[in-house]
Structure formats: structure tokens, C-alpha cells
Amino acid sequence: MVLPEGKKIYFVSDSHFGVPDYASSLAREKLLVKWLDSIKADAAEIYLLGDIFDYWFEYKSVVPKGFVRFLGKIAELSDAGIPIYHFTGNHDMWVFSYFERELGIKTYRKPIEKTINGKLFFIGHGDGLGPGDYGYKLIKWLFSVKLFQSIYSFLHPGIGMSVFLFFSKKSRNANGSKDAVFRGIANERHLAFCREMIQKKKYNYFVFGHRHLPIHIEVEPDTYYISTGDWLKSFSYGVFDGTEMHLRKMNTSE
Numbered sequence: 001m002v003l004p005e006g007k008k009i010y011f012v013s014d015s016h017f018g019v020p021d022y023a024s025s026l027a028r029e030k031l032l033v034k035w036l037d038s039i040k041a042d043a044a045e046i047y048l049l050g051d052i053f054d055y056w057f058e059y060k061s062v063v064p065k066g067f068v069r070f071l072g073k074i075a076e077l078s079d080a081g082i083p084i085y086h087f088t089g090n091h092d093m094w095v096f097s098y099f100e101r102e103l104g105i106k107t108y109r110k111p112i113e114k115t116i117n118g119k120l121f122f123i124g125h126g127d128g129l130g131p132g133d134y135g136y137k138l139i140k141w142l143f144s145v146k147l148f149q150s151i152y153s154f155l156h157p158g159i160g161m162s163v164f165l166f167f168s169k170k171s172r173n174a175n176g177s178k179d180a181v182f183r184g185i186a187n188e189r190h191l192a193f194c195r196e197m198i199q200k201k202k203y204n205y206f207v208f209g210h211r212h213l214p215i216h217i218e219v220e221p222d223t224y225y226i227s228t229g230d231w232l233k234s235f236s237y238g239v240f241d242g243t244e245m246h247l248r249k250m251n252t253s254e
Helices: 022-039 068-079 098-103 134-144 146-152 157-179 189-197
Strands: 008-012 043-048 084-087 106-108 112-116 119-124 205-208 214-220 223-228 236-240 245-249
Touching (some): 022 043, 022 068, 043 068, 068 098, 189 214, 214 245, 223 236
Parallel strands (some): 008 043, 043 084, 084 106
Antiparallel strands (some): 008 236
16 A cells, blocks of 8 residues: 555554443543544544444344444544544454444454555554463453354343443453553563564564553564554554654643
């Protein structure tokens, strides 16, 4: 892909709509919609890197209630011809066909490679990458099994949502403070994953969500790891201007 003059590519993740309560979730949703409005004039592509929702499960005829401002804005931008790509995260991995059918956006379940202006990108949510974290990797595999999804679908939507949000809150209480701390060059799983990958192929940018902390690190000359942060505290995003990747923050005071 070659970016047209004056166009940019945007990356955002981890807004976790739905938590911790309706009012704060709605406020963040309105901010993200405002941000989408602010970039629509120069956006060549938009990447939603997962965990946009804190919970999402599609039944055959039921989807989670709410988030209509965000979904409407995504549909508007997609209808205007802006390609939008959505990656499932560990909280919204049960997105199936709804986004593609109703919003016209492509959903990915695994990271992808893409060459833009001669730069090779590796793009994804980022969960389960790198060494360790075997307990989560096992749970992720289980949640991806069609039989498990079919069994879960027999739960009433109200019950299914309550169960998932309970465990989501429990996980957040246990790990929330850890997500806000940089673990060091030697201990960041994503950095270990990047170093392993560049032994096989020369990538210029690894762009992930999941980490909830804005990070921009040079792994080796002309190879960078970018964590887009979140829209719970940092309100950050990534932008590629055709030459370089940058991390930016939404001005939430305006």
C-alpha cells in the first residue's frame, strides 16, 4: 500500500466500553467518537486493535445493548469509504459476523502483516504473544473452540454477560495496577516476541494494543514496538504519517 499525499493511518485499542459503569463508559465513548470525527478528513485507514468492548458475545439474533454512538460513527466512516479493520481482543473475542455485515468492516482474529510505504508492519491485539502466560493461552484456546462457544450460547444473554463481566472485573482488580507499570526491557513479553520475530524477517513496526500502556521503543535500528495504550486512562493512539509512527494523546479537556 502507498499512502496518498496528506493521508495517515490510525491505530486505537482498549476502550473497554461497558466498564466500570454506564456513565463513565458513555463519556469515553463520546470522546472516542469525537476523536474519530477529528481524523476522518485525513484517515486513509483505521485499525481497531481489540478490546474496544469489555464484553461482546453475538447470539444468532442478539448483540450487547448500547454503544450506538460508536457503532454508528464506525458505520458512517465505513460508508464514506474509509477502510476500517477490527481485531478481536481477549475481552471481545466473540465478535463473529456482525461487524462485517452491519458496519462493513473486516474482523481479524490473528495478527496480520502489511507493507505500507515500504515499511513492513506486524499488527494485532497482542494478547498471548511472547513467552509465558500459559494459563491465559489455555483459556484463549478454550474460548476459541466452537463447542465451548455453542455451549455458552445456551446461556440467557443477561446471565452470560453477568458471568463474563464478573470475571473481567476480578481480572482487572488483580492486574490493573500491573498494566500501568513498564516491566523493563528484559521483562516485556511483547519485546521478547518482537526480538524473536525479527530473527526470521525484517519488520519495521510491531503495533499492538492489550498492554494498556503507551510504549514506543526501538527494538533494533529501524524496528519499533508500539503499544497504543488505552482509552481508560491514557486516551492514546498510534498514527503513521507515511514516514514514521507516532504515539499521540487525545486532548480530553476540550
